[in-house]
Amino acid sequence: MKKRSCCLALSIMLAFMPASAETLISERFSADPSIHFFAGKYYLYATNDQDNSGTYWDSTDWRLFSSADLESWQDEGSFLDISVFAWAEKTAKAWAPGAIERNGKFYFFAPVGGKQIGVAVSDKPFTGFKDPLGKALIETPRDANAGAEPIDPMVFIDKDGQTYLYFGTRIPKVVKLKENMQQLDGDIQDIIIQGFPEDDKKKKYGEAPYLHEHNGTYYFTFSTGWPGQIVYATGNNPMGPFTYRGVVFDYLPISTNHQAIIEKDGKSYFFYHDGSASGGGDHKRTIRFTELQYAKDGSILPIIIK
Template sequence: MVIGVQPASAANPIIPDRFVADPSAHVFNGRVHLYLTDDQTNSGTYWDSKSWRSYSSSNLVDWTDHGDIFSISGFSWASQYAWAPGATERNGRYYLYLPVDRTKIGVAVSSSPTGPFTDARGSALVDKARDANTGEEPIDPMIFTDDDGSSYMYFGTRTPKVVRLGADMVSTTGPIMDVGLSGATKYGEAPHVHKVGGTYYFSYSTGWPGQIHYATGSSPAGPFTYRGVLLDYVNVNTNHHSLFQYQGQWYVAYHKNALEGGGNHKRSV
């Protein structure tokens, strides 16, 4: 150990030249990959961007920009609102779960974590007009795969939802269920699940503006019991996080207003 040498640390925001938000963070093939909403191209008066972006890093300091990795036009059945993405890997294929139109969630697939991605189904995985119990807005999808290989998608505003995914990762198995949550808290949006040992951690934004709270349970579908605050209020009216473990350390990615010209619709990760 060399005394007096500090470990490298990333500047915040980690993307200094573009407005991006809603990080979904994953470790694929030894690199951290972030999948993001592209605030740079929205109107500045609403979250109306039409594509998603990706960045990756091997040291959390230097980030490679992979550009637009998928856009609304890649879904023939969708028209607007490229909102907070989710991602996962299974059997060497990479899946993006993408909320569109405020009413649907689609899936795009690739053989590489940086794309190109294509529509995996030709239709929505979740559709408010078609499916029961989608809630007010089926948005903010997040995928968790348990130790037994079972995968679950969490999503929704105001009432958290969960549905089990098929082994193909592009279909659902069983009904959409409410996630049970108890204690001194309220759920707004941005669900996230991770597991340490036998304990499942369910974290989420409490609203607009919101803190990130967390709760614990013994099952991926809950019920979960409130435990405390993970991340305090940020200086925009949305709060959206992603937890990941890299090289033995736990991190949280999140967004806020951190660049000149930023604000509620022009956020930074």
């Protein structure tokens, strides 16, 4: 009875929640947003769906968009090609990227071919990226516990200056990075997520790991699969364990769901992709964003799009 009452209460709450307005970044097909505020400007790094085959996620470069105000967006073009990594196959898939700024340099973390993560560095956030290592930062099966698919890299710098790299499909992974952002600082570890609903077998980790901090709490969001919901868990340590809290963004009528969250000037924004544009679908997605809001107890209010 208690479980049924909780579900009923949740359904009633969702029914009366206001819908959120959304903003389209570009009509151009792109996906897997990685949003950042660098040097006084917003930069959004993305998978280039416009140039894939339309039957698979097989583009070989990454797209970049920028904005000074989150209202007007500029298409900066396909700013980086897979060829920047000489060790990668020329036809390797260029999937969901991550980026970070540290010590005046910009680091781009790129999943390459589903088996490797490379890192490129530049003095500017929009051009000039080079591969400083000449090899993959993470590679399966070379690196212990890298997992079958080390994809969807996301980088987080904590208040104490420690950097964490999140990645992985089916099993979430985390590893500390050294200050140079080009070396692992310890072993790759599995992230523990506690408290999934016992009666919902679909509530499992799939992909798209993302960490952000809000009012002293670490929020770990991710997709539950293919298709998947964006759900979240919270904890008091960037490496976990995290406790499952609920759904942020519901299933989409396409096979993937991938999010990014940014907090700026007292507001939080949720970036995602969908297939609703004309000609869109599983492999032709567009990026949008909406405001993310919290309840007084720190829980994330589910996002319902108008």
